Amino acid sequence: MVLLHTEQTIKYFRVAPAAVWAYDYCLTFEHEVRMFGSMSRWNIASIMFILTRYAPIAWLVSDIYVTLGPQSVETCLATYRTAGSALVLIMLATEGLLLMRTLALWYDNNKVKRFLLASYLMVAISMLTCDILAVSPNLKSVCAPTSTESSVDEASRVEHLIMGMFVSAAMFELTVVIVTTYHSLTSRATGMRTMNGLVMNLWKGSLLYALSLFAISVANIVSFSLPVSGGQSGIIDVFQGVLHGVMASRILFDLRDADGREDSHSRLSSYVPPSNLQFASHTIPMTSFA
Secondary structure, three states, X not given: OHHHHHOHHHHHHHHHHHHHHHHHHHHHHHHHHHHHHOOOOOOHHHHHHHHHHHHHHHHHHHHHHHHHOOOOHHHHHHHHHHHXXXXXXXXXXXXXXXXXXXXXXXXXXXXXXXXXXXXXXXXHHHHHHHHHHHOOOOHHHHOOOOOOHHHHHHHHHHHHHHHHXXXXXXXXXXXXXXXXXXXXXXXXXXXXXXXXHHHHHHHHHHHHHXXXXXXXXXXXXXXXXXXXHHOOOOOOHHHHHHHHHHHHHHHHHHHHHHHHHHHHHHHHHHOOOOOOOOOOHHHOOHHHHO
């Protein structure tokens, strides 16, 4: 609600993510230029990257404006709708990139790939449903300048729907952790002691990113479970949007770098240098046979 933005602590939590996003953008801008420079054509991964990379800007700008600018019901409504749209786009794209990375790990198992695709589809439907229900016609009562019992109840309903989005994301991320760990155990059990660099990077990276995203989602679930009347509910939601975008960008950068290193290693391994063997019979003096 608008009153929640009046507290100084809330303002810090709303504005600080902009610095995190800007810092990470400066660190990874070179990777982005290199990626698009080597890209022959656009694909679904590129679109997901753009969403996770730049959708947080709309959220940050609107949230900073409503935090530091003049307070009004119209501004609050615009912020809620912008944040809701940006949040669902960021989370769907982030989980989509995590899905693509995990599918690459299970490239030779159609059953697991179908299971992962079905899980992602269910999560996407759940997120979209929660987002549509959260941005309801009754949202105007949440942005009322004075708190009433009905506005608090509506705000609690919206917060619980947003929490449902994070629960869906956490379930998918936990699924990725389980199937990635299972892949490692089965690979070792079947005697695959030596795996190429790309597969090892896929396994370690997928596990690391899935666990990180899972921890972020759980933190937001705990945050949104707090009572709205206390003013702390959803206090780290903007951080969550930015961190999901940061992690999604690094998922794609890391995957492309690993693929590039594997290609370089393959080229070096397949290269056979010219032999230095020389036949020196013509240098042997004939007197040595006497």
